[in-house]
Amino acid sequence: MILIYSHTTSPRLQYSCNFIFKELLGIDFTITIDSEEFRNYEGVKINYSNQQFQFSTFTITPHSLLFEIEIKAQQINCFENKGYKAFFKIADADFPFDIFAATFYLLSRYEEYLPHIKDMYGRYAHKNSLAFKEGFLQLPLINIGTRDFALELQKKYSIFNVQFNPELSRRTTFNFVPTYDIDIAFSYKHKGLLRNIGGFLKSPSLQRIKILLGLQKDSFDAYHWLNDLHQQNKLQPIYFFLVAEKNSHYDKNILPHKDAMWQLIKLHAKKYLLGIHPSWQSGDKPQLLKEEINWLSEVVNDEVPKSQHQKIYLSRQHYIRFNLPEGYQKLIEAGITDDYSMGYGSINGFRASVASSFFWYDLQLEQQTNLRIHPFCFMDANSFYEQQFSAGQAYEEMMQYYKICKEVNGTLITIWHNNFLGTAKEFDGWREVYEEFIRVVRREW
Template identity: 80%
Template sequence: MFLIYSHTTCPRLQYSCNFIFKELLGIDFAITIDSEEFKNYEGVKINYSNQQFQFSTFNITPHSLLFETEIKAQQINCFENNSCKAFFKITNADFAFDIFAATFYLLSRYEEYLPHTKDMYGRYAHENSLAFKEGFLQLPLINIWVKNFVTEIKKKYPIFNIQCSMFNFLPTYDIDIAFSYKYKGLLRNIGGFLQSPSLQRIKVLLGLQKDPFDIYSWLNDLHQQNKLQPIYFFLVAEKNSQYDKNILPHKDAMWQLIKQHAKKYLVGIHPSWQSGDDEKLLNNEIKQLQAMAEGSSIHHQPSTINCSRQHYIRFNFPEGYQKLIEAGITEDYSMGYGSINGFRASVASSFFWYDLQHELQTDLRIHPFCFMDANSFYEQQFSAAQAYKEMMHYYKICNKINGTLITIWHNNFLGTAKEFEGWKEVYEQFIGVVSREI
């Protein structure tokens, strides 16, 4: 066990240490304000204070952030450390910066509570973020820091040993529009045809051709062959809108699709755009999805839907997560940007959400993603080949730091629509490479 000395205890320090030591390193720790207890302890001792001890300790001079209770703009000056960026620099210590405070700043999404510019969808614009401005958005910086932290501790405590976690890959899918033409009803298909005449639409509706978005059997085979357990997030808005265009949940085809997936895989709610404006809709949609998934035989399907990912990654702090908690969600997969790929919280590991407004660690576990097909295609305007290189970058870095790689794909990208030609093939190739390593 590690013993950490601090002049005072506080929720922020407890949270940061809990993530670094328990979550990432699997090591127990305790925080003490008793200098005699600290002096007599025979294990690894970390002095997180301005006090100087005459005995051997691993010293980190604390930044004020973790001992504050308000939310205010912080002075951030980044510098190079071990070939990567860091901040909250300190001197005359055993580590170059306050890793506890810096980790907290990024993990809590502190900057998103401060005044900022929103993007066209009302979300926190990624251009505001420190990670984007300082060029480390594409790195799980916290994981890298912790790896370097362990190396430095071992120099002072050679007997210190940890069992590193293993690299993990989790493919996830957002089913925004389950089918391109089928099951949409006569009026929607007539309107769609008049707007964009298509022989393919006619063939699909006549049963002469498979719907271009119907890739579910292919995906199932891909998962079975590579022994993967994905998560599917279904949009089940009660009515269609500008941003909610799925097959309506009362359609038998949607019931069957969701029930089939719930038998084999974990399914989660993809809260509609409308639910962001009308809070009661979230609970209705969760109940709707649960009803559609009931009767599945999968052993790990929960009795209630407890995982989510926001449609269009539409959420803001802290209201977005507070609403999920109130609705009974315990696992959320929205931590990423809907405008660019990368690590929004600068981490490739799941973590509990810290509610800065109420200064407490919640029971809501956050699972960050770093790659979404729509970002790569629409926002970054990558080709399929470029997207493959991007995915391989995230795979290699997550593998190197023993993190978790979470990707988001949409069924339409993997189908036969001409605009996404080649994307199915690069995804299959990527799955083959990653699966050989897990």
């Protein structure tokens, strides 16, 4: 166990230490304000204060952030540290920056509570972020910094020998979680006569006619192919279904009461973990979120004994549309315990600068919540529409994220949509690069 001395403790300090030591390193710690207890302790001890001791200890001079109770602009100056960016620099200490404060700043998404410019969808724009401005958006900076921090502790204390031992924590081994957003289940099928006539008049297509006549498979239907891919590579994916009761400009899925949608959800519920993909409309009308969760639960548990009913507790926002803290507070109120929205809908990268799941800290209430956040770093739509990558460039991008996540024993979460993995000519080559990526990861994992 590690003993940490501080002149006072706080929910912020407790939260940051809990993530670094328990979540990432898998070791226990205690914070004390008793200098005599700290002096007499014979194990690994960290002095997180301005007090100087005459005995050997690992010293980190604290930034004020973890002892504040307000939310205000912080003066941040980044510097190079072992090839990566760091901030909250300190001198005459055993580590070059306050890793506890820096971790809290990034993990809590502190900057998203400050005045900022929103993008065209009303979201926090990635260009506001420190990670984008300083060029470390593509790195899980917290994992990297924690690794170096652990190595420095080992140099100081020979008895501290974590080595990121998989036996110490379930989160210290690399993991890959493929996830899918089903927000346009089919390109032409099951959309109804009026929608198809309107679509045909707007953009005449022989392919549409062939699909509707049953002469050709729907171009967005990649479900059986994906199932085979998962079975062959022994993967446990997560599917997020959009089940808006009515269509809108941003909600264009097959309506949930249609038998085709009902059967599609039931088919996947038998094999995989399912989550809600809250509609755009639910962002404006919070009561819709609970209705959509209840409807999805009804389908998943149809014809299943009550004792075996599955609860819908996973979510990912449609268009990654959410703002803090309201967005996550609404999820908690609706009974969601795990959210997969932490990333940008405009660029790939690590929005929270981490490749591991974590509990959300509500800065407004100054407390850790029970909502676990699972950050993603790659989404097909970002590569294609926003970054305008080719399929080959997207493959290289995925490989970069795979390598860095594996290097820090993190979790790689990717987002794909069924339309990218079907047979639509617009996405020629994307199915093939995804299949190759899966094979490489599975072979090396």
